[in-house]
Amino acid sequence: MYESFLKTIHRHLPATTRRILLAVSGGVDSVVMTHLFMQTGITCGIAHCHFMLREKEADEDEFFVKTLASLYGVPFFSEHFETRQYAEENRLSVQMAARELRYEWFGRLRLENRYDLIALAHNRSDQVETLLINLARGTGLRGMTGMKVLQGNLFRPLLFAGRKEILKYARDHNLSFREDSSNQETYYTRNRIRHHIIPEFTEMNPRFEETMLENIERFTETEEIFLYGLEMIRKRLLIQQGDRYLIKLDELMKTPAPRTVLHELLKEFRFSPAQADDVFHAISSSPGKQFHSHTHRLIKDRETLILVPRQEPEKDVYYIEEGTIKVEEPIHLSLRMLERTPEYSIPSDPDIACVDRDLITFPLILRKWKKGDYFYPFGMNALKKLSDFFIDRKYSLLDKEQTWILSMGDRIIWIVGDRIDNRFRITSETKRILEITCHRFAERMVFK
Incomplete structure (x- = not known):
């Protein structure tokens, strides 16, 4: 068994792995895993969860694991959880609450103590139980592929071994371990599957566990094909802008x-x-x-x-005082005043607004549009509701939300990045020009 354990480590562990945190309940699986790790020379620590569900028995489990860590001379970490309270507050089953609490703590502990990975003692029999649980609850292809040996920061080095092999190893090496009395209670889904469902299937097919593991391998390969095809579709359908x-x-x-x-x-x-x-x-x-x-x-x-x-709500109104040449919030604008000359040509760029400076009174207001807004679109002498203008220009809801309005009081001067108000246009009578440039950035892009 040790040889198979070493093969798993050499095949799956990154070469940079130096420190591993072992999740140890005190049961036979985690005790055997600990014994195997102690022979590798890898630096380890032991973490134990006390879920405050089994009172004295759980206290004895904690003492046993603490003694085990002391025997091996490795750091010991323990945490007590108010599991039932957490389950009620978050509307979870006790099992799911314990799972969330456990993994959150393991992750925090790993980072705080600079461990590379967290080792979990799931075995081959757990794989089959997990598959049946997923099928019973409803799952897609991914839920039929079982647990992975290495998944993010989680390492499951015993997935090659069945429960009988692990028990034999413990007996052969005279390893003491704790028996969790709750493992016999069929109130829990996993225990019901372990003690009732799997024996029924095994009676029908003595190789049931091996057959299910073969199925998991086929499902895994099928998922790889599925993900390969999905990536092709993703590149075609999902466009980043x-x-x-x-x-x-x-x-x-x-x-x-x-x-x-x-x-x-x-x-x-x-x-x-x-x-x-x-x-x-x-x-x-x-x-x-x-x-x-x-x-x-x-x-x-x-x-x-x-x-x-998702973003925090933006401030509603920004004021631009006279003499301002640069605005950096909420969008980037630059302003300059020019004398009208015969050589001056009005830019066609929609990100540049040119208006008659002598018709402008500061402060200007930069704000989002609101219901009831109207203006006189450039080239038109009739007013138009902004909502109708947006429909004509095929603005999406997001485009409308991200559009800024430059106004003077209640009078709109410019729909930034699109159209100025005809009342402020440059005419033959214009002597001074206020040129306002919007420096477009990634968050402000209108798609039409």
């Missing part, structure tokens, strides 16, 4: 399984499967519907889904 991403709806709907593709694309933006379903059902609805994950906002536009990072 600054800090925003666009998903082209017509291309999405041409894929063989658009709902599944959308699930996969939105996963990296922290949208849940249920949210991805809601987005998919909204594709045929009117533009403007919004969805929020912890990190991003998704807006359903006419031909695309727009994804942008």
Whole structure:
């Protein structure tokens, strides 16, 4: 068994790995894992979780693991958790609460004490149980591939060994370990599968565990093919423009399984499967519907889904005083006053506004548009509601939110980056020109 353990280490551990934190409950799996690691010469520490669920028995587990760490002469870390309280506050099962608490603490402990990896004592039998749990709860292809030996900062070096092999190793080496009485309680899903479901399947197929592990290997290879094809689709459908991403709806709907593709694309933006379903059902609805994950906002536009990072609300109004030549917040503007000369040519760049300086009274106001805003678009003598102007120009909801208005009191001078108000245009009577330039940056891009 030690030889297989060494092969796993040599095959999966990065060459830079020097320090590993061992998650040790005191049960046979983690005790055997610890014994194997102690023979490798790798620097280790031992971490133990006390979930305050089994009172005296849990106290004895903690003492046992502390003694084990002392026997091996390695650092010992322990943490007590109010697991039931955490479960109630977060509406989780006790098992899921313990899992969240455990992994959060392990991650923090690893960073604080500069360990490279966290070693977990999951074994081959756990793989089969996990697959059955995932199937019972509902899963996609990824949930059928089992646990990985190396997954981020988590290392599972015993996935090659079954529970019987681990028990035999412990007996052969006279290793003491703790028996968790709760492992016999079929109230927990994993225990019910272990003690009732798997024995039934094994009666039907004596090689049930081996068969399921072979299935996991096939599922894993199938997932690799799936991910390869998904990456090709991703490059075609997902377009990055600054800090925003666009998903082209017509291309999405041409894929063989658009709902599944959308699930996969939105996963990296922290949208849940249920949210991805809601987005998919909204594709045929009117533009403007919004969805929020912890990190991003998704807006359903006419031909695309727009994804942008969630941001803190911006200040509503900014004032530009007379004499200002540079504005750096909330957008970058530069202002200069010019005398009108026959040689002066008005730039055609929409990011440059040229207005009659003598019609301007400071301070100017830089703000977002609001309902009821209107102006006289350049070249027109009739007023137009800004909302109608945006529709004509095919602004998306996000474009409207990111558009800034330069005004003088209630009178709009310029829709920044687009159109000036006709009332402030340069005419034959103009003697002085106020030239305002918007220095476009990634966050301000209008797509038409």
